[in-house]
Amino acid sequence: MSLDVTRAVPHPDEARRLLEHARVSRLAQLQALDETGQATDAYLLSEQKSAMRRVLKEIEEAFGRIDDGTYGTCQDCAKPIPAERLEILPYTRCCVACRRRAT
Numbered sequence: 001m002s003l004d005v006t007r008a009v010p011h012p013d014e015a016r017r018l019l020e021h022a023r024v025s026r027l028a029q030l031q032a033l034d035e036t037g038q039a040t041d042a043y044l045l046s047e048q049k050s051a052m053r054r055v056l057k058e059i060e061e062a063f064g065r066i067d068d069g070t071y072g073t074c075q076d077c078a079k080p081i082p083a084e085r086l087e088i089l090p091y092t093r094c095c096v097a098c099r100r101r102a103t
Contacts, residue, residue, distance in 0.1 A: 009073075010072070010086055019062050019063055021090075022055075027056070030053070033045060034049075061091070061093070065093075072086060074094050075094060076094050077097070
């Protein structure tokens with residue numbers, strides 16, 4: 001099911017579905033990293049796990065934004081985040097322009 005690109009923000013049910021999919025994917029990736037063991041570079045493995053945990057935290061925060069009605073609004077400029085961006089990164093907090101300025 002694709003998002004309606006004419007809408008700035010997906011319907012809350014669609015947003016929850018996208019976020020749940022992202023959460024399940026990241027949890028599976030984290031589990032795979034846990035099962036990798038020490039056969040790989042310990043530092044790299046630790047960094048990958050930390051990155052997955054950060055994304056999982058961002059996903060949980062996005063669920064909170066759905067609940068409080070701020071989902072799909074850039075936290076920096078307060079403009080709507082395009083539906084296409086939310087489809088790709090459903091847990092994003094910022095529009096592309098603000099994200100670029102932050103890096």
